[in-house]
Amino acid sequence: MLEVRNISKKYKKGPDEFTALDSVSLRIGKGEFAVITGASGSGKSTLLYTVGGLIRPDSGEVLFDGAGIYDQKPEFLNRYRKRDVGFMFQQFHLMPYLTVYENIRLACYEKHQFDRIDQYLDKCSLKGLKRKYPSELSVGEKQRTAFIRAIIADPVLLLADEPTGNLDPENSNILMLMIEEYNRNGGTVLLVSHDPDLAKNAGRSITLQSGKIIDAAALQTEPE
Ligand SMILES: Nc1ncnc2c1ncn2[C@@H]1O[C@H](COP(=O)(O)OP(=O)(O)OP(=O)(O)O)[C@@H](O)[C@H]1O
Ligand SMILES: [Mg+2]
Structure with missing residues (x-):
């Protein structure tokens, strides 16, 4: 479903260059x-x-169902970001001037998605907080809001950047159970974490070191 082929990315600032990714390849089924x-x-x-279609690599390809996401018309990438991928950012990136409900609403584009926001809020113990603004939420509540926003429109791929990084063990557990449920229902998960215990529970773990993959498991899965 997803194939990353030899991508490299350097960050440049004036004369300085920093290689963040160095010929990374992997496949996720x-x-x-x-x-x-x-x-x-x-x-x-x-x-x-x-x-996730947010940073174009300097070289290499990201293929989604066989199509290079950076090689298509802009509408392809827009659709990929909006419909195929759900993204949880390391720093949440909730809109500060929108309520919990409105933040989630932004990710919806079909009636049944709007209609089930309340159900998800209830499931994630956020129902009483739907009219609150992100600045009024605890970190766990912000992360659960970010989770619902990411999955409310049924993406096939959930990309989660350190989703439990700022959470206490209880909140971390709650969130991981929800991510696992998304996965059990057929969703594909690519999750970044410092936590080796979390990596143990996953189907597969891929280790990066200085922009390179240092284990051989990354190419294991055949693309679909
Ligand atoms: N916009 C940027 N401009 C310049 N350098 C950057 C930029 N973004 C990231 N970097 C550098 O690229 C390297 C990789 O950054 P990245 O954020 O991908 O690391 P990470 O593995 O996610 O780290 P962390 O675990 O701290 O979140 C870092 O050394 C970082 O300083
Ligand atoms: Mg990071």
């Missing part, structure tokens, strides 16, 4: 749960952004 681990600065977020 439909319904898989893969975790990307690695030290801070190893390129995990950059890889996730690249896969």
